[in-house]
Amino acid sequence: QLQLQESGPGLVKPSETLSLTCTVSGGSISSSSYYWGWIRQPPGKGLEWIGSIYYSGSTYYNPSLKSRVTISVDTSKNQFSLKLSSVTAADTAVYYCASYDSSGYDAFDIWGQGTMVTVSS
């Protein structure tokens, strides 16, 4: 059973870079049918897709965040990561990592529990 777990600082200062890691267990991040993604949810608001990555390194980003986002994969550690630069209070949110199985439900069907990140000085 695939499981995902987010980790990283819960507090980031304005203008700095937010960095989160998602550890995948119960399966290989190198599986050819999987995409890996980051989705966030500001307090009391809806879901926003940030971006996705394929194990080969191909990335897809939300155009509204593209200039500030980098998603990478580390196959040796079975992890993928999110970096969001020049953060402001508007980036305060619960950040979820999720997996997308193109040979399964063809959707983000396995999610981490989420990690709250607050942007504040």
Next chain:
Amino acid sequence: QSVLTQPPSASGTPGQRVTISCSGSSSNIGSNYVYWYQQLPGTAPKLLIYRNNQRPSGVPDRFSGSKSGTSASLAISGLRSEDEADYYCAAWDDSLSGPWVFGGGTKLTVL
């Protein structure tokens, strides 16, 4: 402002049937599958419907999805108190909105 439009709230009484709408455009719902998620308070979203009207293993058949043109709907029959949650529609988008877009969410209250 979400790319997909949902009503902010919906409500029903136990046993009732409720529907939640999701409106999009030709670049998303009009040309791609629709997905629905249920988010209980304080938890991660759970996939409820995939490919317009398919239910993942374990999702009760009280939940059903449909799509017509650039709109989609989620129907919940035999409403239960545990169905009280936020519901989100999602779809691939072929435009500059980005590959994956969500609706703004609908809070379902069971009266």
